[in-house]
Amino acid sequence: MPDNKPYNSLSDHLKEKLGSKTVKLSVNAGFTCPNRDGKISTGGCIFCSGSGSGDFAPSAELSIAEQLRLSREKLSGKWPNAKYIAYFQAFTNTYAPIDELRKKYYEALNCEGISGIAIATRPDCIDDEILELLKEINSKTYLWVEFGLQTSDEDTAILINRGYKNEVYLSTMEKMKTAGIETVTHIILGLPYEDRQTMLNSVDFAVSAGTDGIKLQLLHIIRGTKLEALYNQKPFHIMSRDEYTDTVIECIEHLPPNVVIHRLTGDGNRNELIEPKWSMDKRGVLNEIHRKMKITNSFQGKLLK
């Protein structure tokens, strides 16, 4: 664990994989989501803001090449020798006709300085044709695909209107494994009425499905979402900063050392954040996790038998 973190961090993983400092650049390809456009539902996941988890992605009015050029320009002073990953972040990035997907992935891939592609999507949006395209992209560049599992508790999945069952995630993960494509699983900590054991079960579930990476994200209640309405009608427990950092550490201790940790907390749109307010101090939360891990001698995989 070269950058002295007691866990397998994304920055270390990318340094090892690509040989230098690597930065993700968010891309908004102008896709939508079947959980919003009526194919599955019109409501979306109850925590999802109108931006489809792409709060920091550029405007889809610009071409992908232009989005990447502008982002690179902004960062070139800070990291002149960095490599870049084009991160298809907003909404569901495998949900479009295959020709459009191919065109957009290649547009990113052909941009100067792009050394890899990351695609955020849903496990119910990978059919055989898309899988073939992903295999093709994987043969040309470094690729990983992210799935929003959020929880392995089927009751919570219904409550949050995730729109697919765990078995769909499992079968897609199996196909990705067979195809040799790296996967990342998103899990939200602090979902309504979940206790710590339920959250740990979700982490264990993703690990047993063979996920290569994990993103742990604190639940944010964003203004105007269905989650905000639920919270107002039937308030649920909001994790304190102390509870959150302890839970994250226990999750890390459950993770095998080879699983890459992409995120330990979340970025939200601070102007729209209802709760938890303490999460706005992202740097402080990360420092707290590192500090606690140090004093308790904690490390990734500590609780594995």
Ligand code: SF4
């Ligand atoms: S799948 Fe993603 S984009 Fe679609 S509603 Fe859920 S969080 Fe939003």
